[in-house]
Amino acid sequence: MLKKRLIFILLYCDGYFMLSRNFRLQRVGDLNWLISNYDFSHISFFIDELIILDVSRNEKQTKQFIDTLKTISYKCFVPIASGGGVHSISNAKILLRSGADKVIINSSLFAKSDFLVNLSKEFGNQSIIASVDVKKSSEHGYQVVKKSGSEIVNASLTEIFNNLMQSPIGELYLNSIDNDGTGDGYDFNLISLLPKNFHKPLIIAGGADNSNRLFEGFKNPSVDAVATAHLFNFIGDGLKSARNKLIESGVPLPIWDLDAIDCYKDIVNTYD
Amino acid sequence: MKRTVTVIDYGMGNIWSVKSALEYLGCAVIITDDNAVIKDSKYLVLPGVGSFRKAMVSLCNSKLDKAILDATLKNKSKILGICLGMQLMGTKSSEDGETDGLGLIPKTVEKFKESNQKIYKIPHIGFNSVKSGTNSILFKDLADQSDFYFVHSYRMLSDGNGIEATAVNGEVFLAAYEKENIFATQFHPEKSQTNGLALLKNFLC
Numbered sequence: 001m002l003k004k005r006l007i008f009i010l011l012y013c014d015g016y017f018m019l020s021r022n023f024r025l026q027r028v029g030d031l032n033w034l035i036s037n038y039d040f041s042h043i044s045f046f047i048d049e050l051i052i053l054d055v056s057r058n059e060k061q062t063k064q065f066i067d068t069l070k071t072i073s074y075k076c077f078v079p080i081a082s083g084g085g086v087h088s089i090s091n092a093k094i095l096l097r098s099g100a101d102k103v104i105i106n107s108s109l110f111a112k113s114d115f116l117v118n119l120s121k122e123f124g125n126q127s128i129i130a131s132v133d134v135k136k137s138s139e140h141g142y143q144v145v146k147k148s149g150s151e152i153v154n155a156s157l158t159e160i161f162n163n164l165m166q167s168p169i170g171e172l173y174l175n176s177i178d179n180d181g182t183g184d185g186y187d188f189n190l191i192s193l194l195p196k197n198f199h200k201p202l203i204i205a206g207g208a209d210n211s212n213r214l215f216e217g218f219k220n221p222s223v224d225a226v227a228t229a230h231l232f233n234f235i236g237d238g239l240k241s242a243r244n245k246l247i248e249s250g251v252p253l254p255i256w257d258l259d260a261i262d263c264y265k266d267i268v269n270t271y272d
Numbered sequence: 273m274k275r276t277v278t279v280i281d282y283g284m285g286n287i288w289s290v291k292s293a294l295e296y297l298g299c300a301v302i303i304t305d306d307n308a309v310i311k312d313s314k315y316l317v318l319p320g321v322g323s324f325r326k327a328m329v330s331l332c333n334s335k336l337d338k339a340i341l342d343a344t345l346k347n348k349s350k351i352l353g354i355c356l357g358m359q360l361m362g363t364k365s366s367e368d369g370e371t372d373g374l375g376l377i378p379k380t381v382e383k384f385k386e387s388n389q390k391i392y393k394i395p396h397i398g399f400n401s402v403k404s405g406t407n408s409i410l411f412k413d414l415a416d417q418s419d420f421y422f423v424h425s426y427r428m429l430s431d432g433n434g435i436e437a438t439a440v441n442g443e444v445f446l447a448a449y450e451k452e453n454i455f456a457t458q459f460h461p462e463k464s465q466t467n468g469l470a471l472l473k474n475f476l477c
Contacts, residue, residue: 001401001440002396002400003401003419005399045465045466048399073288073289073292074292075295075296077289077292077463077466077468077469079423079460080289096286096321097286097287097288098288099286099288100286101423101460101463102423120323121323121325121326121368122322122326123284123321123322123323124321124323124424124425126397126425127321127322170395171395199390199393200394200395201393201395201397201398224397254398254401254419254465256418256419256464256465257466260466261466264296264297264469264470266298267297267473267477268274268473268476270275270476271274271275272273272274272275
């Protein structure tokens with residue numbers, strides 16, 4: 001049976017990891033801070049996937065970001081998706097060769113080009129996560145935005161969902177800017193607007209800051225994976241206790257031997 | 273010399289992760305597209321993320337296909353194909369038109385049946401439980417129905433040839449294959465936490 005997924009998101013901006021609230025960023029700490037508070041060589045055993053996004057507002061995909069991706073992914077045996085400013089095949093290729101298993105595409109989803117088709121011919125649909133950021137507007141209901149929420153996409157939510165159904169993407173990563181960082185829980189109304197025949201795996205984000213919120217997400221039958229980027233609330237053994245609670249509550253998460261990791265270190269000690 | 277594993281680099285794998293897992297287990301890892309090195313390697317890993325056609329074109333252009341066949345068929349080197357790497361070892365795939373594979377596994381690669389997409393989405397992404405085959409080397413000491421990470425839209429089917437492990441996504445499909453020196457997993461052991469490390473260890477020991 002296919003299991004549900006608990007995803008942790010790291011937001012990287014100009015050398016620092018950030019806390020985000022309604023897409024306004026607050027600096028938390030650099031890679032050293034991250035490693036001392038989140039040792040991913042062990043913490044990753046309490047998540048099913050890691051998302052590492054470059055949300056730098058200026059230059060993205062710098063050598064520093066790629067090196068950070070390599071550092072975090074090394075000896076971290078969990079799937080990693082990465083993105084932020086991916087506009088070309090070569091952008092995607094760098095990520096996929098630096099520890100990422102999947103690439104996340106946001107602003108380029110809305111470019112009028114055959115970018116997605118070319119990307120999928122190169123890496124396959126399953127490597128592509130379409131990331132859609134949504135914001136409420138009093139006049140227009142939900143609006144999709146791009147470029148870190150700074151530009152409105154000139155199409156309705158329905159049109160965009162319908163286009164994505166026809167696009168060569170693997171998954172949809174749906175994020176509510178209004179709920180982002182608030183702890184108010186996921187926007188289930190937004191999820192309910194997905195077309196009934198949208199059959200791609202769905203990752204939801206925006207609004208979950210504790211295990212109860214994550215649990216609410218899992219209860220929605222359309223949801224395959226729940227994500228949180230709350231860098232403060234899961235420090236130390238936060239992810240461990242959240243995962244344990246979710247499993248106790250009956251969420252079908254995958255199981256592995258958590259204590260076994262150290263016994264695999266240098267186990268292949270036969271010599272040629 | 274530590275046990276040396278050669279990871280075949282044809283420009284399309286998640287090579288960093290494979291290297292990371294093998295080094296954690298204690299191996300020396302060579303990442304190469306050098307035919308001579310590949311031919312002489314005792315342990316080969318064929319990784320892969322991407323489309324079947326592009327990957328085969330890349331393998332053929334650099335004559336890596338011949339090097340892999342020489343190593344595995346003549347020298348009997350052990351090979352582990354991962355995800356697309358497993359599919360490339362099949363006879364052919366219907367992805368992006370029909371393309372011939374390496375032919376190390378006598379099975380064809382086709383897209384998941386779309387009959388029941390409401391429950392079983394395509395691509396098949398996430399950890400899924402795997403039923404291991406009898407007398408499997410790869411799954412030795414692993415609990416039956418252990419979870420492994422999959423991310424794919426195309427699959428092989430079980431047909432009784434070789435030692436077969438299976439998983440279910442709307443239909444029973446081939447999760448892993450082994451026969452003599454030929455090993456393959458549709459899932460990513462390097463991304464499957466301790467279950468994956470255990471499986472890689474079994475391949476190497």
